[in-house]
Amino acid sequence: MAHQLIIDAHLDLAFSAVQVNRDLTVPAATVRTQDGENIRRSFGSCTVTWPELRRGHVGIVFGTVMSRIDPNDEWTRSGMYCQDQCHGIGHGHVAYYQVLEREGLIRFIHNVSDLNEVVDAWQAPTADTPIGLVLAMESADPILSPDNVAEWWDLGLRMVSLAHYGISSYSHGTGTEGGLLPRAKPLLEALAAAGIIVDLTHTTDQAFWETLETYDGPVAASHHNCRTLVPGQRQLSDEMIKAIIERDGMIGAAFDAWMLDPDWKKDTPSYDQATSATLDTVVDHIDHIAQLAGNTRHCGIGTDLDGGFGSEQAPRDLNTIADLQQLPDLLEKRGYSAEDVTGILSGNWIRLLSQTW
Amino acid sequence: MLIIDGHLDMAYNALFHRRDLTRSIQELREREDPVRCNLSSHPDSLERRGGSPHTLYKGIATVSLPEMRRAEVGIMLTTIMARVQTPSLTAHNACRTRHTAEARGRAHLAYYKALERRGEVTFIKSKDDLERSVTAWQDPQPDTPVGLILSMESADPISSPEAVAEWWEAGLRSVTLTHFGANTYGHGTGSLGGLYPPAYPLLDAMRETEMIIDLTHASDQAFWQILDYWDGPVHASHCNCRALVEGQRLLSDDMLRAIIERDGVIGIVFVDTMVNPQVNWDDPSTFVSQAARPMRAMIEHVDHICQLAGNSRHVAIGTDLDGGFGRELAPVDMDTIADLQGFLDLLRGAGYNEDDVAAIAHGNLLRLFRNNWQ
Numbered sequence: 001m002a003h004q005l006i007i008d009a010h011l012d013l014a015f016s017a018v019q020v021n022r023d024l025t026v027p028a029a030t031v032r033t034q035d036g037e038n039i040r041r042s043f044g045s046c047t048v049t050w051p052e053l054r055r056g057h058v059g060i061v062f063g064t065v066m067s068r069i070d071p072n073d074e075w076t077r078s079g080m081y082c083q084d085q086c087h088g089i090g091h092g093h094v095a096y097y098q099v100l101e102r103e104g105l106i107r108f109i110h111n112v113s114d115l116n117e118v119v120d121a122w123q124a125p126t127a128d129t130p131i132g133l134v135l136a137m138e139s140a141d142p143i144l145s146p147d148n149v150a151e152w153w154d155l156g157l158r159m160v161s162l163a164h165y166g167i168s169s170y171s172h173g174t175g176t177e178g179g180l181l182p183r184a185k186p187l188l189e190a191l192a193a194a195g196i197i198v199d200l201t202h203t204t205d206q207a208f209w210e211t212l213e214t215y216d217g218p219v220a221a222s223h224h225n226c227r228t229l230v231p232g233q234r235q236l237s238d239e240m241i242k243a244i245i246e247r248d249g250m251i252g253a254a255f256d257a258w259m260l261d262p263d264w265k266k267d268t269p270s271y272d273q274a275t276s277a278t279l280d281t282v283v284d285h286i287d288h289i290a291q292l293a294g295n296t297r298h299c300g301i302g303t304d305l306d307g308g309f310g311s312e313q314a315p316r317d318l319n320t321i322a323d324l325q326q327l328p329d330l331l332e333k334r335g336y337s338a339e340d341v342t343g344i345l346s347g348n349w350i351r352l353l354s355q356t357w
Numbered sequence: 358m359l360i361i362d363g364h365l366d367m368a369y370n371a372l373f374h375r376r377d378l379t380r381s382i383q384e385l386r387e388r389e390d391p392v393r394c395n396l397s398s399h400p401d402s403l404e405r406r407g408g409s410p411h412t413l414y415k416g417i418a419t420v421s422l423p424e425m426r427r428a429e430v431g432i433m434l435t436t437i438m439a440r441v442q443t444p445s446l447t448a449h450n451a452c453r454t455r456h457t458a459e460a461r462g463r464a465h466l467a468y469y470k471a472l473e474r475r476g477e478v479t480f481i482k483s484k485d486d487l488e489r490s491v492t493a494w495q496d497p498q499p500d501t502p503v504g505l506i507l508s509m510e511s512a513d514p515i516s517s518p519e520a521v522a523e524w525w526e527a528g529l530r531s532v533t534l535t536h537f538g539a540n541t542y543g544h545g546t547g548s549l550g551g552l553y554p555p556a557y558p559l560l561d562a563m564r565e566t567e568m569i570i571d572l573t574h575a576s577d578q579a580f581w582q583i584l585d586y587w588d589g590p591v592h593a594s595h596c597n598c599r600a601l602v603e604g605q606r607l608l609s610d611d612m613l614r615a616i617i618e619r620d621g622v623i624g625i626v627f628v629d630t631m632v633n634p635q636v637n638w639d640d641p642s643t644f645v646s647q648a649a650r651p652m653r654a655m656i657e658h659v660d661h662i663c664q665l666a667g668n669s670r671h672v673a674i675g676t677d678l679d680g681g682f683g684r685e686l687a688p689v690d691m692d693t694i695a696d697l698q699g700f701l702d703l704l705r706g707a708g709y710n711e712d713d714v715a716a717i718a719h720g721n722l723l724r725l726f727r728n729n730w731q
Contacts, residue, residue, distance in 0.1 A: 011634050018460045021444055023453050034453065036444065042403050065419070071388065073397040074412065075404065076373070081377040084471035088372050092464025099516070144471065165397030175398055258400065266400055269408040308401035 002136020003057040005122040006324050007349040009252040009302035010136070010223035011048060012202070013063045015308050019077045024049040026107070028320040039278030042075065044270055044310020050105055053131055056322035059122035060109065060132040060300070062222060062345070063158070065093040068139035068173075068256065069166040076308065083141050083169055090142025094155050099134055106133045108156045112357045118300070119350060129202070134353065136199065136222065140162035146190035153194045156351075159220065160191060161199035163207065170202045171211075173260045174234050179206035185214055192217040197356055200224075200244065201302075205233065212243055218356045219247050223254040224287040224300035230262050243294060245293045250352045253282050257313045260285070270312040278317045283330050286344060296340040300348045359365045359494045359693040360697050361719045363624035363675035364573070365420060365593035366510070368465030370679050373450055374415045376417045377420050379477055381555045382693045385418040388453075405508070413449055416683020422477055425503055428695035430495035432481065432504035432719070434594060434675075435469070440511030440536040440545075444578035448537065450681075454535050455513055455541060458483045462514025466527055469505060475570040476542060478505040480528045484730045491723065495636075506726070508571065509535035511545070518562035525566040526572055530726070531594065533565065533571040535579060544576040546606045546638075553579035564589050572596075572616065573675075584615055590729040591621045597631040598661045604638020610665060615668045620728070622630065624675020625655050627684050632658065652688040652700045656707050659717065673722045674700075682712060 017024050022031050031046035053061065062308060066078055067089035073079020080086050098147040103206070103347045109115050118132035135156040141285055143152055143160070162184055163173025170187055172178035172306075183267045184207075191198060200208055200221045212219070221244060227235035236244070244251055257264045260277035265315050286299045317323070317345050322327065343351075384678035385601040396405045403409070425433070439461035439471045442451035454589050472478045476677060479502040481487050490504030510529040514522055515532070528561070535545030536557055542559060543552035560583070563570070569590045572580055584591070593616055599607040608616070608623065616623060630636045637643045661673045678687060678694050690696070704714050 015452070018457050018464070019643055021453050021457060023456075025454070025456075036446075041408060070398050071375075072395040073399055074400060075397050075401065075402040077373065079376070079397060079399065080375055082379070084379075084475065085375065085377060087471045088368065088464045088468030090464075091458045091467030092372075096460035099459050102516075144474070154441060165400065173398075175400065262401065267406055269403060269406045270401075306400060313401075330427035339648060 003117065003325055004328055005060070005346045006056060006301060007060040007346045008058050008305050008321070008324070008325070009062045009250070009300055009349055010254070011050065011063055012066050012138070012304070013061065013306040014096040015066045015076070016048065018092050018096050021045060026051065027238055028052050028310070032301065034143070036263060041269070041271060042308070043308065044277055044312045046306060046319070047144040047311050048306040049315060050131065052322045053099070054326045056320075057122070057125070058131070058324060059125060059129070060134065060322060060349075061245060062134045062136040062159060063097055064161045065090040065135065065137045065142055066107045066119070066139065067093070068141050068166065069168055070166045075176060080141070082188050086095060086141035087144055090137070095155055096134065097135065099131075104318060106131045109134050111157055115247045115350065115357075117130055118179065120333040125206060134158050137161065137166045137187060140170050141168050143187065146186045149187070149190040149194050149196070153196065159197040159199050161221065161222070162171060162211065164202050169277040171207045173207075174202045174204070177206070178204060178216065180210045181214055188215045191215070195356060197352070208240055212247070216260070217246060218352065219249040221249070221251045223252050225254050225259045226288045229285060235260060241289055241292050245298050248355070250298055250300050250348055251289055252300045253285050254315050255282060255305055256307070256309060257315070257320065260315065268334075269311055275313070275316055277315050279323070279326055282315060283327070283334060284332070286324075287334060296336065296343050297348055297351070299344045301345065358429065358699070358701060358715060360428065360674060360701070360720045361432040362697070363434045363592070363622070363673050363722055364508070364677050365433050365435045366438050366677070367420070368468045369436065369438045369450070369521045370420065371468050372464055376418060376421070377647060378420070379472070379475070380421060380423070382418055382421050382424050386419055389415070389418065389622055395570050403414070406472070415673070416679065416681070417530060417685055418679060419684050419687055419691070422503060424693045424695045426499070426501065428637070429497060430503070430694055431497060431501065431632070432490055432506065434506045434508040434531060434589065437465045437509040437514055438511065439465070439514055441513045442538040450707065451537070452513070452598045455516065459512040459516055462509070462522070466507070470508065471547055475599070476500065476502055478503045481506045482528045482530070484727060487723070487726055497652065503664045503682055506530050509533065510561060510574065511540055513541050515559065517535050518558045521559070521562040521566060525568065530570070531569045531571045533581065533594075534559070535576070536574045543579045545574045545579070546576070550667045550718070551576070552582045557717075560587050567731060572612075580612060584586070590725065591616060591619050593621065594624045595624045595626045595677040597658045599625050600661060601657055602631055602634055602636055602638070604636070606638040608641055613662055613665050617671045618690045622673045622725050623662055623669055624673045625658050627652070627655060627676040627687055628682055628690065629688070648686050648689050650688060651690040652696070653699065654688065656703060659704070668722055669709065669716050670724075672717050674717065686688055
């Protein structure tokens with residue numbers, strides 16, 4: 001069977017290139033030889049580069065701008081003390097994508113016609129078909145204020161999560177307890193007015209429900225698994241999943257062992273342990289959402305690969321992101337129809353974007 | 358008296374070393390207390406997981422905007438700093454690719470714009486902007502914005518000659534082609550060799566604007582190749598004298614004379630390794646990690662350049678403070694950049710008259726821009 005177009009709704013590509021300082025124009029195996037010992041220990045073995053995406057027919061990605069308030073984050077070099085710094089780092093991430101667009105490696109997707117053209121091109125891709133990029137933001141700190149939303153929209157921003165780890169300028173995020181902060185409401189209003197999707201990933205439970213109450217625009221959880229299968233705040237409870245389904249939103253399955261393997265030891269470096277999670281474990285989470293919905297319309301992929309971890313912390317049968325092409329077979333084995341499979345791999349995200357724009 | 362610092366890496370400090378430059382120096386230092394007890398909120402952080410993370414030397418902070426205001430360091434040339442060089446233990450801040458260099462460069466620009474939005478700085482792009490800033494600093498208020506002239510250390514973020522116009526538009530007014538090692542455009546400090554072919558069309562494009570070439574960090578060969586080819590304005594934003602301290606990083610007397618001949622200006626660097634005669638910049642085994650000299654040592658370099666020129670028209674200040682070193686390598690009688698006013702007193706004590714002091718503190722750099730901007 002010919003390769004299928006896959007959409008990955010969450011990749012921190014600019015972070016990997018700009019903060020981790022990787023050359024993403026070469027195969028992952030080459031990056032692994034270039035990364036210094038300290039990079040390899042900190043961020044793991046590289047799994048995502050532009051050639052790997054191409055090899056896996058991951059023809060459309062949501063690429064992030066990623067910088068958050070986190071004064072103690074010496075480690076990623078993207079956690080900051082103030083929003084001006086986040087704004088700077090964020091602009092650097094956009095600039096990275098713009099440089100690649102100028103060189104023809106990728107193409108920004110701003111609207112439905114861009115989307116349709118990229119989808120069409122990936123039906124029969126050639127060696128130089130650009131990878132489509134939807135600009136996303138993980139933690140809204142780079143947006144200085146509601147009146148700064150327009151600038152980011154013009155740069156191509158189409159999806160935003162209010163928080164990430166810790167407490168952002170707008171909301172409590174993963175690992176904390178609390179809800180939205182006072183500045184969230186005017187920001188959400190500006191995002192709704194602009195037509196920017198709110199990404200519910202990384203909000204606390206309280207902030208999750210407060211966001212749904214405050215914001216009536218399109219929602220998604222770009223890289224998020226199921227709490228019923230893997231306990232913990234980082235995953236979505238069944239009620240949350242149902243709420244997203246009710247809003248006709250999307251949930252992208254995340255490929256991080258922490259979110260797939262209940263036995264994963266968060267306090268041990270990833271190079272000192274091995275996960276039992278496989279790509280089939282990812283399918284378990286997709287299936288759980290499909291069972292709750294009674295259909296596959298809300299299931300997608302949002303791997304988060306190389307988002308702070310490498311192959312050591314990914315499903316054990318995944319070497320690079322090109323291995324996503326094993327998913328069609330795994331889904332079919334579970335009894336999903338060809339139509340369902342296409343929806344999960346690309347169609348559902350395309351629907352959300354088309355409806356939003 | 359208004360001081361112009363001809364070389365600071367503000368955005369690099371803000372984004373790479375995560376320093377919020379709107380805060381007091383005391384707060385910046387407290388934040389960088391080596392005995393930290395707080396962990397990153399990111400669960401993948403290696404220290405949170407019991408691994409030993411790689412920490413970077415950044416020195417003890419000496420520069421922040423409140424400190425600059427306190428000492429009337431009211432105008433600065435501050436950099437876009439992102440060079441291509443194979444990263445290593447000694448080049449931890451280098452970029453592996455030009456993609457990354459351009460991205461980091463534009464991150465630096467965006468940070469300065471965010472500071473401007475907040476009223477902390479004001480971009481100086483024209484003669485009018487310059488005069489406005491100079492006037493504002495004649496009677497500074499607590500919130501007078503620091504005037505910012507955008508410079509670039511290593512031209513890697515300029516992707517092509519065509520991109521020069523865009524950078525000019527963004528405010529870029531002074532560029533060094535190279536930095537450490539070999540980059541896209543040629544050889545810099547610590548390497549032997551000259552310019553690479555892409556340097557020439559880049560220089561052509563810069564000549565179309567009113568860009569000033571900064572000869573700092575050019576290898577010896579590249580220095581003379583630039584002067585042979587470039588007939589526009591030049592300066593050396595942060596360079597001391599090789600006659601006093603050995604090594605390619607410093608300017609030989611011939612080089613100093615060549616810059617003086619072009620009516621250029623040389624900025625004195627406030628780091629011990631460039632005033633310590635036991636250091637040889639071409640021999641890393643001679644480097645020191647602790648300063649042992651006071652600011653008076655910088656005056657020897659000021660004197661040397663003034664003697665060569667026969668006047669005080671070609672010396673300025675280009676401290677480079679926090680540019681890869683901190684208080685530990687700054688002059689021993691310097692705690693923060695605010696001590697620069699004390700340096701002016703030392704010049705007076707050394708026999709420089711008030712006109713000379715004003716020229717060194719700001720007049721010479723002002724002349725450089727007034728003469729070369731429409």
